[in-house]
Amino acid sequence: MKVAFKLDIEKDQRVWDRCTADDLKGRNGFKRCLQFTLYRPRDLLSLLNEAFFSAFRENRETIINTDLEYAAKSISMARLEDLWKEYQKIFPSIQVITSAFRSIEPELTVYTCLKKIEASFELIEENGDPKITSEIQLLKASGILQSLYSVGFVGIRDKNTSSYSFCHDGRTPDKGFESNEKLLIHPCYWLGLNLNRNALAPEEAEEINDEYDINIISDNSAIRNKTIGQITTHLDQIPIGNEGATEFEQWCLDALRIVFASHLTDIKSHPNGNAVQRRDIIGTNGGKSDFWKRVLEDYKTRQVVFDAKNFEELGPSEYRQLQSYLTGPYGKLGFIINRDESEVLKSGKDLDWTKEMYQSHNSLIIKLPAKYISKLLQKLRNPEKHDAIDRQMGKLLTLYETSYMAIKSTQKKRRK
Secondary structure: OOOOOOOOOOOHHHHHHHHEOHHHOHHHHHHHHHOOOOOOHHHHHHHHHHHHHHHHHOOOOOEOHHHHHHHHHHHHHHHHHHHHHHHOOOOOOHHHHHHOOOOOOOEEEHHHHHHHHHHHHHHHHHHOOHHHHHHHHHHHHHHHHHHHHHOOOEEEEOOOOOOEEOOOOOOOOOOOOOOOOEEEEOHHHOOOOOOOOOOOOHHHHOOEEOOOOOOOOOOHHHHHHHHHHHHHHHHHHOOOOHHHHHHHHHHHHHHHHHHOOOOEEEEEEOOOOOOOOOOEEEEEEOOOOHHHHHHHHHHOOOEEEEEEOOOOOOOHHHHHHHHHHOOHHHOOEEEEEOOOOOOOOOOOOHHHHHHHHHHHHOOEEEEOOHHHHHHHHHHHHOHHHOOHHHHHHHHHHHHHHHOHHHOOOOOOOOOO
16 A cells, blocks of 8 residues: 555554545454455455545545445455356356345355255246256255355355365365255355345454365266266166056156256146056146247147156057047147167057057157166256257157158058
8 A cells, every 4th residue: 555655654554544534544444344355465455456446436545434345345246246157157057046145144054055045946947048947957956055065155164163164176065964054155245145244253254264266166067967877877777567667657757857847847747546557747848949849839739748658668558548648738749758778669569650640640659768868868967058958859859750750661551
């Protein structure tokens, strides 16, 4: 400050008093400035530079409390926006999720934090951003919380030392979060989020173990890949046949909710008390993507049916059963999920019955093996490629329309 303002004053206190006014003068005024930092020199320099910039705009050579508060809020908002910009490609939901923590206490339990995250999911689903919607369906609230920790948005309290540890290098905690554990939103975001506190006391700053440097690393990708791996591995553990039928239906429901999270809503098991073996799943099609718009307009399918069959071979009864569902809002297109290794239709078997349903009832039934759904899940490893699933489904539908339906059936025509 002596150099910047060319002051010929020796004592630091007098230099400070020369550059400040009102209640910022004196040691208490300086301590007030420190409360807006983590008591680190670089944070203090940033704060004072911004405060003097505010004063100069008002044609003042000294800073007052208003300048200090303006500077602290500006820096906090800039830090928050930097966090969003730096991580949005690998953590698409970060802006919506962190914004859900506005106007609350900065210290909260893991349980409260998870509830805040879950509450933001409704807003995300309403907005319908495909990258964000698929992320929350895949990671769930617990995975999102781990990601918030890995980017340094929240710190976790050490029970032994009572200090809060923050991470900025992409690591997740060594263990899972317990619901009663204490978390702290990083102080640099308090003003940007308009939290109920805006400054730290000296003893509180000492309880924070943190080095604030944004390194563009996040465990979000690792959490995402681990979850996808668990889902695909689980499929191989489900017994084929009646023994694993209920477990397979649940797997299909969970997988479909993730794969089509951004395009189908209200995906659920279809209630049917009269048919024990009917294991179909439905989802509402709003025509939100090119593929699903095509399904809605060309096949009048508003309610999409996925019939889960926990066996490999499909016969005429499976095709007839699904075709019988395709009326009214269910339109003229449905999917059979089975345990086949390939989505390719077999000549003389799947192909003949697919053509029969199409030619006789104008209904298109697409075989969608669970293995194929697993392949679609793999495409979600990179959130930037969120539209890859839609393109893949579009290619599959085109294959049915232009190739399979044009191949001559091996079935012999019945004599009249």
